[in-house]
Amino acid sequence: MRIFLEFEKPVAELEAKIEELRRMVGDDSISVADEVAKLSEKADRQLRTIYGKLTAWQKTQVARHPDRPKASDYISALITDFTPLAGDRAFADDAAVLGGLGRFRGRSVMVLGTEKGSDTESRVKHNFGMAKPEGYRKARRLIELAGRFGIPVLCFVDTSGAYPGIDAEARGQAEAIARSIEACLGAPVPVVAAVIGEGGSGGAVALASGDAVLMLEHAVYSVISPEGCAAILWKDSAQAPAAAEAMRITAEDLKRLKLIDGIIPEPVGGAHRDPQAAIAAIAAAIDAALQPLLKLDGATLISRRRAKFLEMGREALA
């Protein structure tokens, strides 16, 4: 069963009608085939129109879509010889942060990803993609390991944010995030990050302080959730759509503000409609970002990365 978002309702109705026609009549009926083709075309056109002008809040819904491909989907499709590496060597292994060595197009890479899970069981296992200090400490350990061996780092970012819990605070959530950012910035190897769904605040930037930060077309990257921002500034979390708009969290806006480096196009109707197409697009974009970085030595990478971040914020929207 396909899950439709509220603004996809016209498409949902058309697709339901198509489904109904197909079920009612045998597939040998030509007139039905014509009708189905016509409806399909209409549904496709609708989908294109809707997805051509998604609002920031609608994109937030797409970014959080339960069927949207997760970090683990990209890793299993794009990384061969993937060998997961666990643990922060101090307290625990955090399943919200996937990490390990593998090959991307034949080249050895260190892969990190915040994983939301795709069904109830895996969502609970991965804590809904909300990492604890041990997750960020694992990330830092693996980034440093990659640095020692000259291996590029690829990060798939998809998190509503770092886990807000008593245990996380007690074990130094803030310190763990700060150290992970520090590790990204100090890595003498290329660090390429792709925001594939939600880029939620400090929990996202911990894995996205890289040379190339890419975003899927309908991903969002934000300092606080639209609901959270609305609750604080509008004193009403129902104002989330307005907050999403005002905070400029879409890939397009962030590219204009020069806070990200590239936008990866999604298939019509979002990555969840055609995961294979999304996977292929991400692979091409990561490769294109990685190639020029591979030619640079460690010191050059670090100083260019610094310069890039230090320049941020000089750009204003007209």
Added chain:
Amino acid sequence: MNWLTEYVRPKIRTLFGQRDVPDNLWGQCSACQQMVFNAELDKNLRVCSHCGHHMRVKATQRLSWTFDGGKHTRIDLPKPPVDPLKFRDSKRYVDRLKDYREKTHLDDAIVVAHGTIGGHRAVVAVMSFDFMGGSMGSAVGEGIVAAAKLAVLQDAPLIVFTASGGARMQEGTISLMQMPRTVIATQMVKEKGLPFITVLTDPTTGGVTASFTMLGDIQIAEPGAEIGFAGARVIEQTVREKLPEGFQRSEYLLSHGILDLVVKRAEMNATLGRLIGLLRVKQLDAA
């Protein structure tokens, strides 16, 4: 570079003692509710004489208490684009900024100065909670970076007094990017062999905690300060448990290994001076 040329001709705004005279003689401690004599409170560095509560203070006050004899030179900070997103909630962000500038006589939520502490040259940045809850946007990020550059230029340690509710939401993802930007500032100071010391004051939360604040070579807090990443209310809603006694307070973080020291306000100058002296062995040997 703009701020550097401005720094060569600094505005000297050395402060001796209090500027603001309270209009009433008596105040009330927000912690123990006891009445306190305002003149006495100022003499006590705004620490309650009944319960020892360290009240929130103005950034300019903090500067004069931190440096030897209160003497210091403030530097002008770079001015990034104002309201880059044309942000508006119930009020326009530009109007909000204007109000806070009038109210606090500050440009934004940070001031930077240099002077001596325990006889050692030092650069100090102080965040102001009075200015939009000390929230970190471009201006605060630029302030931290400028302070780091000044420390490198003066071959002096950098000390940052933090006070912040977190990121400046009105600057959207630009405010989030101040996390890596301020982390870069700490790297610039550290790779020159200079000490980076953070002093966490009430409150220090969110993205400010989770970036430069937690990267101090030494991390100090004032007693009883609220310090954390996530807000207590968010945590309570998430875990649906009662938060432990003293949760997210200085002493809690100290016992959990996240801070080096909890230091009373009256002892801050002496402690910082001593630490700088102890750390800067190389410099003293060379001299």
